[in-house]
Amino acid sequence: xxxxxDFPDDILERIFQYFCLCDADxxxxxxxxxxxxxxxxxxxxxxxxxxxxxxxxxxHWYYAVRAFTSLWESISVVFNKRTSNxxxxxxxxxxxxxxxxxxDAPLTLRIIDTGFPxxxxxxxxxxxxxxxxxxxxxxxxxxxxxxxxxxxLHAAAFPTRLDLGILxxxxxxxxxxxxxxxxxxxxxxxIRVTAVNITNLNLPWHQIKEITIQNERPEIVCNVIHxxxxxxxxxxxxxHGLYTPPAGHLVKLIHPSAHDVRLPASNWLVQASLPSLxxxxxxxxxxxxxxxVLLSFLERSPCTLRSLTFKRFEMSxxxxxxxxxxxxxxxxxxxxxxxxxxxxxxxxxxGPLRDADVLAALETLTVSLQFFxxxxxxxxxxxxxxxxxxxxxxxxxxxARPRLSLLHLKLYxxxxxxxxxxxxxxxxxxEARGGFRLETRNRARLSxxx
Numbered sequence: 001x002x003x004x005x006d007f008p009d010d011i012l013e014r015i016f017q018y019f020c021l022c023d024a025d026x027x028x029x030x031x032x033x034x035x036x037x038x039x040x041x042x043x044x045x046x047x048x049x050x051x052x053x054x055x056x057x058x059x060h061w062y063y064a065v066r067a068f069t070s071l072w073e074s075i076s077v078v079f080n081k082r083t084s085n086x087x088x089x090x091x092x093x094x095x096x097x098x099x100x101x102x103x104d105a106p107l108t109l110r111i112i113d114t115g116f117p118x119x120x121x122x123x124x125x126x127x128x129x130x131x132x133x134x135x136x137x138x139x140x141x142x143x144x145x146x147x148x149x150x151x152x153l154h155a156a157a158f159p160t161r162l163d164l165g166i167l168x169x170x171x172x173x174x175x176x177x178x179x180x181x182x183x184x185x186x187x188x189x190x191i192r193v194t195a196v197n198i199t200n201l202n203l204p205w206h207q208i209k210e211i212t213i214q215n216e217r218p219e220i221v222c223n224v225i226h227x228x229x230x231x232x233x234x235x236x237x238x239x240h241g242l243y244t245p246p247a248g249h250l251v252k253l254i255h256p257s258a259h260d261v262r263l264p265a266s267n268w269l270v271q272a273s274l275p276s277l278x279x280x281x282x283x284x285x286x287x288x289x290x291x292x293v294l295l296s297f298l299e300r301s302p303c304t305l306r307s308l309t310f311k312r313f314e315m316s317x318x319x320x321x322x323x324x325x326x327x328x329x330x331x332x333x334x335x336x337x338x339x340x341x342x343x344x345x346x347x348x349x350x351g352p353l354r355d356a357d358v359l360a361a362l363e364t365l366t367v368s369l370q371f372f373x374x375x376x377x378x379x380x381x382x383x384x385x386x387x388x389x390x391x392x393x394x395x396x397x398x399x400a401r402p403r404l405s406l407l408h409l410k411l412y413x414x415x416x417x418x419x420x421x422x423x424x425x426x427x428x429x430x431e432a433r434g435g436f437r438l439e440t441r442n443r444a445r446l447s448x449x450x
Contacts, residue, residue: 072102076110077129088125095129099136106141106166109133113147126152137162142169144194150178158183165189172198177216191233195224196240209233210260214240222249229255236260239268240283266290269297277303283311291319298326309334320352324359331361336368336410342386345369350393354400363403368410391423398430408439 075098077091099107111130130153145153158181167187171194172180179200184190190204194212199220205227211234215221221239228234229251237258244265253261253272261274262281270293284290298305305327337345352358353365398404407427418424419440428438 072098073105074108074110075099075133076112077126078110078112078114079126080113080115083123085125088123092125092129092132095132099132102139104139107136107139108142109140110144111146111153112144113149113152115148127157130157134159134162137164138166140164140167142171143167144169144171144173146171146173148175150174150176154178157181161186168192170194170203172196174198206231207233210236210238212236212238212240216241218244219249222251225253226251229253232257234258238262238281239264266293269293272297273301275301275303277301277305279307279309280305281309281311291322295322295326304329306330307332307334309336311336320349320358324352327359329361330359332364332366333359333362334364334366334368342390346386346390346393350390350397353397354393356400361403362401364406364408365397365404366408366410387418388421388423391418391421391427395423395427395430398427398436402435405435406437406439410440 075095077095079088079091083091111133147153160182162183164184164187166189168189169192170184170187170190172178173194173196175197177197177199180195180198180202182202185202187204189207191207191209193203193208193210195201196214197216199217201220201224208228208231211224211228213221213224218241221241225237225239228237234255235258237253237255237260239262241264244267250267250270253263253268253274255274255276257276258274259276259278261277261279262283263269265284266282266289282290282294306329308327308330335349337349349367353362394407394409398407430436431438
């Protein structure tokens with residue numbers, strides 16, 4: 001019997017996405033719920049990873065969604081080595097029906113392999129599903145191909161030309177080097193591209209607004225960025241990976257409208273000019289030389305920076321006071337810190353933030369702290385003592401900053417005792433002032449104990 005649910009489509013879609021996780025197996029996923037190869041591309045974080053997701057619809061809810069056309073406009077095929085023949089039959093049937101149910105609506109397509117051994121040949125059912133999707137390429141609005149095994153859908157599986165008249169987003173993410181299919185050479189409306197370990201990239205660069213790239217060959221990254229800088233509408237440049245461009249390949253990062261930039265090395269900023277920059281993500285190991293380069297860039301290329309992230313902050317505490325005059329409009333500061341000395345962390349990072357004149361516009365502060373370096377040469381710190389000192393330092397920051405609306409603490413150790421301390425409760429009580437929220441997150445749990 002059909003089920004009638006009187007909910008808005010967007011609410012239904014969230015419910016169905018959740019129930020799609022019911023038969024999942026987590027062995028192919030890392031502790032964060034993400035596939036290791038694709039962490040940089042913000043994949044959906046599931047409580048349990050999916051065997052398959054079809055249009056946000058699993059078999060348990062099939063009849064409940066038959067009347068909702070919008071729920072069929074997103075088709076995801078997620079599989080691994082344990083996907084059974086019966087599941088492939090369900091996938092193939094649901095894809096075919098989804099293409100019919102969505103009528104002529106633009107489609108968001110995702111083909112994701114979460115663990116298919118390279119020694120195995122692709123299942124024929126995958127090719128049947130893929131062929132059905134190719135036949136409606138004129139309706140693709142977003143296409144994502146993400147595999148660990150490049151032989152599953154290699155470049156030869158695509159025809160040399162496809163009707164991709166409305167395609168706006170292309171995301172091809174591979175665990176090893178993969179040649180870009182020629183079918184994507186002519187895409188008149190393509191504006192967003194994600195390419196991980198892709199060679200032979202030949203795209204309409206002059207129209208690209210957003211580029212996200214990672215490659216084991218730095219010269220490919222530099223070449224792609226150089227081409228993207230020719231686009232007058234470029235807004236976002238995200239380079240991922242831990243490498244410094246080789247001599248002779250470093251690109252002069254000069255663009256009038258790019259406002260969201262992520263860089264793997266500070267030397268990208270040496271000759272950069274980004275007057276529209278609003279979000280900067282520093283994905284490199286921070287040291288004093290990196291700070292000098294960053295300050296020089298901000299002085300040479302004034303911009304209204306609103307969000308600043310230090311991803312791999314491992315060396316010395318960031319001189320907040322030295323940075324403050326160059327980022328007067330900064331609203332968001334995100335710091336990921338590995339194993340700091342507790343005294344240095346509190347004095348160099350948290351101490352200056354108690355001064356409301358330092359980063360006066362700050363509204364959001366995120367600190368991801370792995371753990372304190374409690375052992376030092378000739379000394380041993382009391383971890384519990386320094387945790388309380390740190391939490392009380394955060395409390396003083398919150399009390400001194402009425403504009404601070406969100407403090408997000410990520411505890412990368414399973415340190416539930418932090419949440420049980422009196423110092424944490426004092427920090428939590430700051431929410432009583434109104435307009436302020438405290439969030440905590442660790443690997444094991446998404447929220448503190450109640």
